Amino acid sequence: xxxxxxxxxxxxxxxxxxxxxxxxxxxxxxxxxxxxxxxxxxxxxxxxxxxxxxxxxxxxxxxxxxxxxxxxxxxxxxxxxxxxxxxxxxxxxxxxxxxxxxxxxxxxxxxxxxxxxxxxxxxxxxxxxxxxxxxxxxxxxxxxxxxxxxxxxxxxxxxxxxxxxxxxxxxxxxxxxxxxxxxxxxxxxxxxxxxxxxxxxxxxxxxxxxxxxxxxxxxxxxxxxxxxxxxxxxxxxxxxxxxxxxxxxxxxxxxxxxxxxxxxxxxxxxxxxxxx
Amino acid sequence: xxxxxxxxxxxxxxxxxxxxxxxxxxxxxxxxxxxxxxxxxxxxxxxxxxxxxxxxxxxxxxxxxxxxxxxxxxxxxxxxxxxxxxxxxxxxxxxxxxxxxxxxxxxxxxxxxxxxxxxxxxxxxxxxxxxxxxxxxxxxxxxxxxxxxxxxxxxxxxxxxxxxxxxxxxxxxxxxxxxxxxxxxxxxxxxxxxxxxxxxxxxxxxxxxxxxxxxxxxxxxxxxxxxxxxxxxxxxxxxxxxxxxxxxxxxxxxxx
Numbered sequence: 001x002x003x004x005x006x007x008x009x010x011x012x013x014x015x016x017x018x019x020x021x022x023x024x025x026x027x028x029x030x031x032x033x034x035x036x037x038x039x040x041x042x043x044x045x046x047x048x049x050x051x052x053x054x055x056x057x058x059x060x061x062x063x064x065x066x067x068x069x070x071x072x073x074x075x076x077x078x079x080x081x082x083x084x085x086x087x088x089x090x091x092x093x094x095x096x097x098x099x100x101x102x103x104x105x106x107x108x109x110x111x112x113x114x115x116x117x118x119x120x121x122x123x124x125x126x127x128x129x130x131x132x133x134x135x136x137x138x139x140x141x142x143x144x145x146x147x148x149x150x151x152x153x154x155x156x157x158x159x160x161x162x163x164x165x166x167x168x169x170x171x172x173x174x175x176x177x178x179x180x181x182x183x184x185x186x187x188x189x190x191x192x193x194x195x196x197x198x199x200x201x202x203x204x205x206x207x208x209x210x211x212x213x214x215x216x217x218x219x220x221x222x223x224x225x226x227x228x229x230x231x232x233x234x235x236x237x238x239x240x241x242x243x244x245x246x247x248x249x250x251x252x253x254x255x256x257x258x259x260x261x262x263x264x265x266x267x268x269x270x271x272x273x274x275x276x
Numbered sequence: 277x278x279x280x281x282x283x284x285x286x287x288x289x290x291x292x293x294x295x296x297x298x299x300x301x302x303x304x305x306x307x308x309x310x311x312x313x314x315x316x317x318x319x320x321x322x323x324x325x326x327x328x329x330x331x332x333x334x335x336x337x338x339x340x341x342x343x344x345x346x347x348x349x350x351x352x353x354x355x356x357x358x359x360x361x362x363x364x365x366x367x368x369x370x371x372x373x374x375x376x377x378x379x380x381x382x383x384x385x386x387x388x389x390x391x392x393x394x395x396x397x398x399x400x401x402x403x404x405x406x407x408x409x410x411x412x413x414x415x416x417x418x419x420x421x422x423x424x425x426x427x428x429x430x431x432x433x434x435x436x437x438x439x440x441x442x443x444x445x446x447x448x449x450x451x452x453x454x455x456x457x458x459x460x461x462x463x464x465x466x467x468x469x470x471x472x473x474x475x476x477x478x479x480x481x482x483x484x485x486x487x488x489x490x491x492x493x494x495x496x497x498x499x500x501x502x503x504x505x506x507x508x509x510x511x512x513x514x515x516x517x518x519x520x521x522x523x524x525x526x527x528x529x530x531x532x
Contacts, residue, residue: 052433072436073444081437087467088427089434091459101456105439135463149438 001028001063001078001156001188003049008058010044018044020212021058026190031183033199033220034192036209036233042192043084045209046159049190050075077106080155084162086146090134095126098134099149106153113152120152123178139166147175151182158182159190164198176202200224200238200259208233221259240264247271281343282386284422285393292334297392297400299499304388306506310513311380317369318526320376327383336390340383347382351375369530394418399493408487416472424465431460 003026010019018041026032034042047053048060051072060067067075083089092098096117103113121127124144129137134145143166150158158179164172172195179202183189193199199206199220206220210232216223223229225241237245244258247268254267292300311323331337358371392400398415402408432442435456442453516522 047433050437052436071441073439073441076437076439083430083434083437085430085464087464088431088460089438089456091456091463102438105441 002026002061003157003188004059004061005045005048006059006061008045008048008055008060010041010048010053010056012044014056018212019048019055022209022212022214023058024207024214024217026188029183029186029188030205031179031189031203032191032205032207033203034190034207034209035194035196035199035224035235036215040209040233041212042209043161044212046081046161046190046192049157049159050079050081052081073105076155077153078155079157079159080150080153082147082150082158082160082163084165086134086139086142089146089149090142093133094131095121095134095137095145095148096130098145099152102149102153108153116152116154120148123151123181124148125174140168140171143167144171151178155187157188157190159192161192162194163191164193164195172198194235196224196235196238200240208235221257225257225259280421280425281346282340282382283389285418286336286339286390287393288335288391290333290335290391292330292387292391295391295502296493296495296499297396298403298493298495299502300388300392301400302503303506304384306510307384307387308381309510311377311384313513313517315370315373315377316522316527317373317376317530318528319522320373320380323380324376324383327380327387330387331383331390334387334391340386340390344379344383347379351378354378366529366532368532372530389418395491396493399489399491402489403493409482420465420468423468424461427464428457428461431457431464434460 003024005022005024008019008022009017011017022041022045034045036042044053048055051067051070054068062070062075062078090098092101099117099120100113103116108116117130118127121130124147126141126144126148129141129145134142137145143163147160147163160179163175167175176198179189179191189203191199191203203220205218206216206223207214208216208223208229215232216226216229224235224238229235230237236242238259240259240261240263241257244254244264244267245256247254247264248256251271253271254264258264258267307323307327311320314320314323328337331340354375355368355371358374359367362370364370394415397418398411401411401414436442440453440456442450442457444450445453
């Protein structure tokens, strides 16, 4: 299921321009991080994936088909969107029911729904919350419930808006692992995030946005070690890049543009004459 | 629900915007009362015709006209139901006047809300000896209406992405579909209210009794003039309605 944006423009209420000519292609099974300043158009972009917003100019093509004719409900079978604020979707009196709700809407049988609900809760490590009221949970837990409600539908394409906000390190790791598993199963994973370390560690491709346009699109280490791009998107470079730069000024043989711990380790070992 | 926009303040610089909020409150209330007094087509039309230049002076006529279109469905609904179920000898005429009355009432108050900033409203209430806490509650309620609207849209988006089809199905299904929207909306509103009150208290709200204000509202001569005209107008209309009786051309009805 290839996603193609062809010169997509969008303005809220016809005046507040949010996207000005976005073109991109995300292939089946890719894993992409979308980064950028607040108000760069990231959320607007992913709202175009399932037709919540329709381009005022340009086209969104899914699997070779313009999605203009498809309803949001139809597209939601293929594309799961997980929102930033879980409170915008939780409304039932138990976590379990909350997860079954989406499955029922999309037409899964009760038995299958039940089974998916159990496995999803397990995957996210929240089985113990199944009978709890979502409103009595902590912010981070609610966020995971909202995530579970979408994951349970096992969409071909999964898009998440700021999934790491309010999650501790362990939850972040668990989330990353789960997203990787989803990706290994051949699903496309798209994440909107400000969390640069999260992007560098888990997403091979990064798209940087500023002012409603794409300013860079490529391998995450390349995009996120480019000074101009980082500046335009008001991001700080990944810690490993900062470390590499510092080391580079002392030992010029260590390259500046490194993003991963393993890379830096290898370079340091080589520089000091150890095993590589 | 776009017609709610006619109750949203718009920043403008106009004669009307510069009036004291109390003057506008009185004028709007007088016009609202007059609209309630009549169920005849001609007087209601006259009220609306009187309001239009006022909105024009407030540079808000275009905005009003644009958003009033959102009322079309409601007006249609009122007309159809009243025409069908009214026991009046001229049901259509009556339903037209009911629709006009709604329009006149909404326009009267939209005149107030379009031109009075929430802060001015609370100032006006304080000057009218309403306790500060209540005045603040009122102006905050007004302030958060658009925010709640944004929440409603975000919630609709979230539920649509879970396969809720808001604009499909029969009436019962559509009513049931409101639940996934309304419950999160209430929860979000309550959570926000709690966090606002916490942040207000942590900034010392209510710590000292005597408050001073940055901006003070003040009655000027033109305010007195308008207040006088409004009150005299109201008395004349009351006399016309209950003492002198309406001239026959004002009682004109549609024939069916």
